[in-house]
Amino acid sequence: MTSNPAPHFQPVPLDKAYRLINHGPTVLVSSCHAGEVDVMAAAWACALDFSPPRVTVVIDKTTRTRVLVEGSTAFALCVPCAAQAALTLGVGTDSALNVPDKLVRHGVKTFQAPGHEPPLVEGCVAWLVCRLIPEPHNQTAYDLFVGEVVGAWADDRVFHAGRWHFDGAPDELRTLHYVAGGQFYATGASLQVGNGG
Amino acid sequence: MTSNPAPHFQPVPLDKAYRLINHGPTVLVSSCHAGEVDVMAAAWACALDFSPPRVTVVIDKTTRTRVLVEGSTAFALCVPCAAQAALTLGVGTDSALNVPDKLVRHGVKTFQAPGHEPPLVEGCVAWLVCRLIPEPHNQTAYDLFVGEVVGAWADDRVFHAGRWHFDGAPDELRTLHYVAGGQFYATGASLQVGNGG
Structure with missing residues (x-):
């Protein structure tokens, strides 16, 4: 884990953090505890609230990431891009x-944002650092974890001024939406209804 | 509300129902109670389990849909397509x-699947009928509702054999991913990692 973020790593205001996952991308869940780092993929992550910004994510009992999340009471949701489809599946x-x-096998390198513990995955296009909000019933009954977003960043080539801007960037920077069996959809064409007010 | 579903309305096995929303589309939440029907849009809906198939959806306290969901203890998630972007925003x-x-104002027409109470929105490309799993703490603290999927259907022009097949269909049948301010992304290009086993 290095402390050198990508050159395009830029902060996103917390009141706009939900927009990083509002379109339903598949994410990577990363956490570290007692010197151990793990990263898993999760298609089942979702915004939960605007203010305070909160998210949900399903983390199965069989995962090592879950042990690290419960131990550190923190995690990050990293939003991978099309260039990372094989890494995400892996x-x-x-x-x-x-x-x-x-x-190592899947080429995952991590870094830390200043002042935040959870590891962030290099090459992703958005990152949300979350503090676990303990909800024992949800965690036990549904594998459902709630987090409050305490830091958010995005790659400014595809997210700036509070919006995604995929259409003017390389397609390999588009976010991913997992289906099953190794099949993803990339985030596609932008559609604007009304004047965007 | 009519009982005549769209000609391409085909059942989806419950163990494949999660795939209808695994890619994170924005949905319409529909419900009826005591003769009243309402439909709202929700970007914050997510799969929660494969078996039994379960979903989460955030339904704000200010919505009429919430009253109907709580009254009827049932709802549907309908997956709108690009042709319905204005309807969805409306x-x-x-x-x-x-x-x-x-x-009426937004051109929403509904129908019922045989044996299921919740209204389904015509022109959508997937529909999941859910039984509410009461979770008072989640509903009160987070506006978070849990449902068990008890019936699933899709438009067989874009979903068949357990998979979405957008690439061979008209773009107006692609699903939607909402960002903010009237901006959506359509579900984009398919990416296959590995052999799809």
């Missing part, structure tokens, strides 16, 4: 429990 | 509380 398929070098 | 902006004819 960390979503292999578990650190039986593939201890899964991050 | 029912997401207007409330039945101050625009009583919002469904």
Whole structure:
């Protein structure tokens, strides 16, 4: 883990953080605890509130990431791009429990944002650092975790002025939407209804 | 509300129902109670489990739909397509509380699937009928509702054999991903990693 973020890593105001995942992209869930880092993929992550910004994410009981999230009470949602489709599938398929070098194997490198503990995945296009809001019933009954977003950043080539701008950027920077069996959809064409007020 | 579904309305096995929303589309939440029908838009809906198939959806306290969901303990998630972007924005902006004819105004027509109470929106490309799983704390603290999917259908022009197939269909049948201010992204190009096993 380095402390050198990508050159296009720019802060996003917390009141706009929900927009980083409002369009339903598949995310990477990253966490670290007691010196151990893990990253998994999650299609089941969602905004929960604007203010304070909150998110939900489903983290299965079988994952090593869950142990780190519960231990550190913090995690990040990193939004991968089309260039990272194989990485995303890889960390979503292999578990650190039986593939201890899964991050190396799938080319995952992480860095930290100043003042924030959770590891962030290099090459992603958005990052939300979250403080776990303990909800034991949801965690036990549904594998459902609630987090409050305490820091947000995006790649300013595709997100600036509070909006995604995929149409003017390379397609490999588009976000991903997982279906099943290794199939993703990239985020597609922009449609504007009304005047955008 | 009629009982004549669209000609391309085909059942989806419940164990594949999660795939209808796994890619994170914006949905319409529909419900009826005591003869009243309402439909609202929700970008914050998400799969929660495969088996039994469960979903989460955030339904604000200010909505009329919430009263109907709580009264009937049932709702549907309908997945609108690009042709319905204006409809989706409209029912997401207007409330039945101050625009009583919002469904007529935005061209929303509904039908019922045989044996299921919740209204389904015509012209959508997928529909999930859900039984509310009461979770008073989540509903009160987070406006978060949990449902078990008890019936699922899709438009077989874009979903068949357990997968979306947007690439061979008209772009107006692609699903939508809402950002903010009337801006949506359509579901884009398919990316396959590995052999799709």
